Amino acid sequence: xxxxxxxxxxxxxxxxxxxxxxxxxxxxxxxxxxxxxxxxxxxxxxxxxxxxxxxxxxxxxxxxxxxxxxxxxxxxxxxxxxxxxxxxxxxxxxxxxxxxxxxxxxxxxxxxxxxxxxxxxxxxxxxxxxxxxxxxxxxxxxxxxxxxxxxxxxxxxxxxxxxxxxxxxxxxxxxxxxxxxxxxxxxxxxxxxxxxxxxxxxxxxxxxxxxxxxxxxxxxxxxxxxxxxxxxxxxxxxxxxxxxxxxx
Amino acid sequence: xxxxxxxxxxxxxxxxxxxxxxxxxxxxxxxxxxxxxxxxxxxxxxxxxxxxxxxxxxxxxxxxxxxxxxxxxxxxxxxxxxxxxxxxxxxxxxxxxxxxxxxxxxxxxxxxxxxxxxxxxxxxxxxxxxxxxxxxxxxxxxxxxxxxxxxxxxxxxxxxxxxxxxxxxxxxxxxxxxxxxxxxxxxxxxxxxxxxxxxxxxxxxxxxxxxxxxxxxxx
Ligand SMILES: Nc1ncnc2c1ncn2[C@@H]1O[C@H](COP(=O)(O)OP(=O)(O)OP(=O)(O)O)[C@@H](O)[C@H]1O
Ligand SMILES: [Mg+2]
Numbered sequence: 001x002x003x004x005x006x007x008x009x010x011x012x013x014x015x016x017x018x019x020x021x022x023x024x025x026x027x028x029x030x031x032x033x034x035x036x037x038x039x040x041x042x043x044x045x046x047x048x049x050x051x052x053x054x055x056x057x058x059x060x061x062x063x064x065x066x067x068x069x070x071x072x073x074x075x076x077x078x079x080x081x082x083x084x085x086x087x088x089x090x091x092x093x094x095x096x097x098x099x100x101x102x103x104x105x106x107x108x109x110x111x112x113x114x115x116x117x118x119x120x121x122x123x124x125x126x127x128x129x130x131x132x133x134x135x136x137x138x139x140x141x142x143x144x145x146x147x148x149x150x151x152x153x154x155x156x157x158x159x160x161x162x163x164x165x166x167x168x169x170x171x172x173x174x175x176x177x178x179x180x181x182x183x184x185x186x187x188x189x190x191x192x193x194x195x196x197x198x199x200x201x202x203x204x205x206x207x208x209x210x211x212x213x214x215x216x217x218x219x220x221x222x223x224x225x226x227x228x229x230x231x232x233x234x235x236x237x238x239x240x241x242x243x244x245x246x247x248x
Numbered sequence: 249x250x251x252x253x254x255x256x257x258x259x260x261x262x263x264x265x266x267x268x269x270x271x272x273x274x275x276x277x278x279x280x281x282x283x284x285x286x287x288x289x290x291x292x293x294x295x296x297x298x299x300x301x302x303x304x305x306x307x308x309x310x311x312x313x314x315x316x317x318x319x320x321x322x323x324x325x326x327x328x329x330x331x332x333x334x335x336x337x338x339x340x341x342x343x344x345x346x347x348x349x350x351x352x353x354x355x356x357x358x359x360x361x362x363x364x365x366x367x368x369x370x371x372x373x374x375x376x377x378x379x380x381x382x383x384x385x386x387x388x389x390x391x392x393x394x395x396x397x398x399x400x401x402x403x404x405x406x407x408x409x410x411x412x413x414x415x416x417x418x419x420x421x422x423x424x425x426x427x428x429x430x431x432x433x434x435x436x437x438x439x440x441x442x443x444x445x446x447x448x449x450x451x452x453x454x455x456x457x458x459x460x461x462x463x464x465x466x467x
Contacts, residue, residue: 057370059366059369059370081369082372082374085369085370085371085372086372088370089370090370092363092367094363096363096364096366096367097367098364098367098368098382099386100385100386100389109371109373109381109382110371110372110373113373113377113381114371114372114373114374114377158371159370159371162372
């Protein structure tokens with residue numbers, strides 16, 4: 001790989017605008033994510049973090065601006081969505097495991113039907129992914145038999161099985177009891193250590209500070225500050241100052 | 249000479265009941281296929297497809313089943329499509345069941361949370377894969393008690409096929425009564441047989457519903 005491609009950001013958002021009906025939710029959001037970098041979006045409820053994340057995976061279409069992910073121009077209406085989704089994994093607050101399938105089947109579904117991998121290979125893949133999130137013994141369990149933290153880790157394993165180049169996390173611990181939060185965060189931290197490119201929305205400030213290569217503070221649909229985790233300690237804007245004082 | 253109601257009549261009624269079951273099964277299979285197609289069309293992203301299915305449902309629900317039966321039995325031959333009474337009744341019932349199950353199953357498909365669609369979409373599954381591997385299996389679970397319950401309606405409504413000279417349980421009762429003039433005992437016997445066909449399905453439907461409700465509470 002030559003230097004030019006290596007230094008090209010994996011994710012680019014440039015002047016992204018998004019409205020729901022009359023309500024403008026994103027006002028010119030711009031940031032970049034380098035390969036292997038962890039970007040954490042923070043901000044108050046309703047500040048547009050989820051919307052920004054969903055735009056990256058084209059779960060929402062933007063009104064203006066430019067988004068590129070792994071070389072796919074997300075804002076191009078002619079984009080082949082399946083190609084984008086092969087490179088991007090996303091995990092939601094509500095896990096969204098398929099309740100009628102076992103954990104193993106949940107994980108094998110996409111590798112089998114989308115990538116047409118042979119069965120034996122997907123079984124091995126699923127087992128490996130479950131090991132990775134510490135659920136090696138839950139292959140045959142149904143989602144409803146697992147705790148919230150286990151379900152969320154299974155959902156992460158399901159995404160990982162598609163071997164995405166980028167992972168997006170939207171408040172993946174917000175539905176969990178505090179004692180289950182840690183096990184999920186640990187999985188994400190291991191991914192970060194393994195060099196996965198990630199964008200994470202979270203309200204866990206200590207986690208954010210620990211894991212972020214780049215912290216992005218959003219407020220009312222705009223980015224007010226971005227930089228290393230240290231921006232939390234020396235906020236430049238009163239908005240971040242107030243937010244940091246409340247959250248830390 | 250008027251013979252009174254006896255074993256031979258019961259036997260004749262049971263033969264009619266077999267035809268009632270056959271027609272019900274045909275109606276359920278034909279109507280089930282039709283219903284699935286209509287339900288999928290109803291949630292299509294294409295406006296014309298959606299609207300066509302909606303119009304079909306409205307139209308059929310606005311026509312008495314008996315008129316559909318007449319249309320099948322007398323109408324089809326008149327336009328050059330020869331049909332047996334069983335064929336005519338099956339076609340009419342298919343049209344009718346398809347509309348009701350289509351509407352009911354559309355609701356079951358839409359009751360699967362949107363987040364399930366989204367999760368499947370984010371795993372790069374195609375629309376067909378999302379539908380058949382993620383959404384339909386969950387909708388089937390939700391729809392089973394109601395569908396079993398609707399089978400009772402199907403069985404009862406096959407009695408209208410007696411009007412197009414299909415010898416089902418009802419028609420068998422009419423024929424017996426025409427020969428022995430004992431309407432009370434004859435039609436009570438017919439009623440009892442219908443009840444015995446329908447009651448187990450009603451019980452099963454209610455049981456499934458309760459089991460589902462318990463499952464929900466647990467989840
Ligand atoms: N589908 C939608 N339709 C209409 N308005 C929406 C929709 N999704 C989000 N919004 C609005 O957009 C704004 C930003 O929402 P968003 O979910 O992106 O915020 P957030 O920063 O993720 O908040 P939270 O921390 O509560 O998850 C909110 O005012 C919200 O009400
Ligand atoms: Mg959010």
